Structures are given as C-alpha cells and as structure tokens.
Amino acid sequence: xxxxxxxxxxxxxTNGHLDVIRRASxxxxxxxxxxxxxxxxxxxxxVNERVALLNxxxxxxxxVKVITFEGLLVDAVRELGITAxxxxxxxxxxxxxxxxMALMNRELNAACETxxxxxxxxxxxxxSHLIREIASWRGDISAFVPPVVADAIYxxxxxxxx
Numbered sequence: 001x002x003x004x005x006x007x008x009x010x011x012x013x014t015n016g017h018l019d020v021i022r023r024a025s026x027x028x029x030x031x032x033x034x035x036x037x038x039x040x041x042x043x044x045x046x047v048n049e050r051v052a053l054l055n056x057x058x059x060x061x062x063x064v065k066v067i068t069f070e071g072l073l074v075d076a077v078r079e080l081g082i083t084a085x086x087x088x089x090x091x092x093x094x095x096x097x098x099x100x101m102a103l104m105n106r107e108l109n110a111a112c113e114t115x116x117x118x119x120x121x122x123x124x125x126x127x128s129h130l131i132r133e134i135a136s137w138r139g140d141i142s143a144f145v146p147p148v149v150a151d152a153i154y155x156x157x158x159x160x161x162x
C-alpha cells in the first residue's frame with residue numbers, strides 16, 4: 001500500500017489545498033493530510049479546528065485521512081510508514097524553499113521522497129495568508145475557500161471583534 005503524506009498548516013485550508021488533495025488522492029492508495037502543530041506561529045484556527053474543517057471538506061474522499069503531527073516531518077513519515085511527501089508548488093518562488101526542504105528531508109531520512117504537484121491554474125495565486133487578510137477586512141473569499149471554511153473564517157473574525 002502506498003501511503004503518501006500531504007503536510008501543511010492549512011490555516012485555513014484553501015481551494016488550492018483541496019485541489020492538491022483531490023488530485024493526489026487519485027494516484028495513491030492512502031493520502032494522509034497532516035496538520036502541523038507549530039507553537040511558534042499564531043494561527044487563526046486551532047489544530048483541532050483545522051482538522052475538523054479538513055475532515056468536512058475531504059469527507060467525499062474515502063482514501064484521505066486527516067491527522068496532526070508535531071516535530072520533524074521525517075519522524076512522522078517514518079512512524080507512519082509513509083512512502084512519499086506531496087508538496088504543492090504555486091510559483092517559482094515556492095520552488096527554492098521546497099527544493100531545499102526536500103533535500104534536507106532526504107538527508108535526514110534517505111527513504112523520504114518528495115513529489116511536487118502544481119495546482120490547477122485557477123488556484124495558483126491563492127495563499128492562506130492572503131485569505132486571512134482579505135477576510136479580516138470582510139472581503140469576499142468565497143472563490144478561494146470551500147463554503148464551510150469561509151463561514152468558519154468569518155465567524156472567527158466576528159468573535160475577535162467582540
């Protein structure tokens with residue numbers, strides 16, 4: 001069985017993330033979407049909220065499992081018997097960082113392969129950071145995230161304003 005991991009912070013999960021998840025799930029036996037716990041960041045959503053949202057938007061994909069991980073990605077890969085890591089590349093600017101990370105991961109775990117997927121063109125400019133910024137000003141994010149995610153984001157910002 002080919003178990004592949006798609007790691008990220010997913011804060012929030014975007015249509016670009018969902019595009020990569022759908023496409024990757026068609027070519028692997030099991031896709032593990034791994035939400036990173038990173039205490040150094042100040043996320044909009046807690047890890048549990050991000051997992052819940054991903055579970056909702058991936059509910060129609062039977063071979064997708066959503067988990068959390070903490071620490072080194074290569075350790076999680078080893079512990080879970082992962083065959084490869086999927087990373088999305090939106091632009092050339094993403095490539096340098098992702099290439100360096102892939103080489104470091106392989107150095108730390110020689111069995112750790114990284115596969116790069118480009119998003120569909122209509123999602124190539126979307127980033128979680130931009131989504132958060134637009135939503136914080138009550139801009140329309142409906143074209144960039146699944147509806148359940150948009151609702152959760154707006155609710156979060158409403159709570160922060162109270």
